[in-house]
Amino acid sequence: MFHSAFQRFPLLGICFFACFLACCVRADTGGKCTEFTDLNLPDALIGTDLKLQLLLYTRKNKNCSENLSGQNLTSVYLNVTKKIIFVIHGYRPTGSPPIWINEIKNSLLAKEDINIIIVDWNRGATTLIYPTAVSNTRKVAEMLKNLIDEMLENGASLDSIYMIGVSLGAHIAGFVGKAYSGKIGRITGLDPAGPSFSGKEPTERLYHTDAQFVDVIHTDIDALGYRKPLGNIDFYPNGGTDQPGCPQTILGGSQYFKCDHQRSVFLFMSSLEQKCNITAFPCDSYVGYRNGECTSCEAFKPLPCPALGYYADKWKNHLIEKNPPVTNAYFDTSDKEPFCMYHYFVDIIAWNKSSRRGFIRIQIEDRAGNIIESKINSDAAVFHQYRQAKILAGFYMDFDSISKITLTFSTKNVVGPKYKLRVLQMRLRSLSNTERFQLCRYDFILLENNETSFRPVPCHEMDV
Structure with missing residues (x-):
């Protein structure tokens, strides 16, 4: 089959032989x-x-x-x-x-x-x-x-x-x-x-x-x-x-x-x-x-x-x-090449009188409609009144413009009462691009195991 092909297309045979030499032999x-x-x-x-x-x-x-x-x-x-x-x-x-x-x-x-x-x-x-x-x-x-x-x-x-x-x-x-x-x-x-x-x-x-x-x-x-x-x-x-x-x-x-x-x-x-x-x-x-x-x-x-x-x-x-x-x-990295992970911190200042210990699940939606959840399983944070708690988040894509943030608070307790986390200030700041504007939200309540979504606003100058 190959022989007949080379007879019909002699140029093909020449190219094949040249490629063979290039791949297998050093001409010099x-x-x-x-x-x-x-x-x-x-x-x-x-x-x-x-x-x-x-x-x-x-x-x-x-x-x-x-x-x-x-x-x-x-x-x-x-x-x-x-x-x-x-x-x-x-x-x-x-x-x-x-x-x-x-x-x-x-x-x-x-x-x-x-x-x-x-x-x-x-x-x-x-x-x-x-x-x-x-x-x-x-x-x-x-x-x-x-x-x-x-x-x-x-x-x-x-x-x-x-x-x-x-x-x-x-x-x-x-x-x-x-x-x-x-x-x-x-x-x-x-x-x-x-x-x-x-x-x-x-x-x-x-x-x-x-x-x-x-x-x-x-x-x-x-x-x-x-x-x-x-x-x-x-x-x-x-x-x-x-x-x-x-x-x-x-x-x-x-x-x-x-x-x-x-x-x-x-x-x-x-x-x-x-x-x-x-x-x-x-x-x-x-x-x-x-x-x-x-x-x-x-x-x-x-x-x-x-x-x-x-x-x-x-x-x-x-x-x-x-x-x-x-x-x-x-x-931290993502799970596949090129292993990019874009890091953010969600800083939360609570105003509960009693301290709360729990986890925060973080979702971000951009203006293109992409909804991404943080791929970093955050450790439990302790929320004290008027103190800042830092929660590390990582996403497999970067966000040029953020339209919505969704937070879910959980104590992961199977039995017992459901708690509220009263938030005085939430601030989102990029670690991968530190020059970006920081985004905030003020004065809201997270009900345990319920998603709370909101549009962030630029942080007050005194907060940054």
Whole structure:
């Protein structure tokens, strides 16, 4: 069938053959494109000996890697005067290539004209015996140091080296950084592995002195990830534990085990695409952030709030001046890419004589008719007379113009009387866009378990 088609349309055959060459062969060297090692469960059962492939991509060969392994740096594409980013994967219990590896490479090359080196240590990471993979991390780090030494001899700068490590790969990056006394430019740790590293000394894991700037995203601190801070700035989306959209029970299959852990990678890639502004707030704890204790970055001006992911290094100079130069930042996300969450605070001043403890459910409707309920399950608030209670709300879309707000007060008591919450003032303020007008409503009553809707008005100047 294909033969007859090419006979009838010879141009089709020429195009097909040209595409084949473009995808599979480097015309300048005649060599085949090196692919990321693809293994399977039988390989993991047997175990694999460590073998390293260093796959170089640039804008000139973004679809066909050049294998730097064993070439003594006789590269066609490597330009050591440009930034060099190493991407290092983690433990691979089934041997399959990481599903995100091509996307992160393409996103980075779209962002900057740089060198991307995918560190393929799948042979060595693929094993059912996790401690074996852990022991190989030191060996991989030593191999990477040998390559970087050659690069430095050929004119590269430690300042231009940036390592992005996932899980075990984050600790590999840390070991490389230690070998250069923390002088490499930057390390990003994406949910650094916890098992076999938790409780270890800084020399045995990633640490904030391993590079000039170290940023970390923690998304699975109660299972596969590392709980405590490791970098100059540590981001804890959704508190660092259960991520929205990930299965909460084993009925979710393999995703139950890996979804939270992998979310760090997808959050980082979302930061490259910049489809929304993921705002993080420096704070001592997630509880403090949820209670409204750390929802302003006024103290850090002219710096904005910390940026998650690729642009986190905007905070580098600020953190260098701190003692110690470390910060934790918290925020909430949505359940799917690009994980945007638009944060608001609903501040309520009650005038009940007796204190009330309860929950507030929040809905917002915009002028286009979109009705969205807050996706953050607020903790119980205590409403004291003439005191402000802060309730954090998060929405999967932003609101250019708000036409109606709906509040529902509940004590969640099954038995007993129904209560009223007398509100002296309600104020809605955006955390994601602090320049926006704050909206208020004055003097109304919330009947328990009844929706109360109203049109907000601009807050009095004295209230803002």
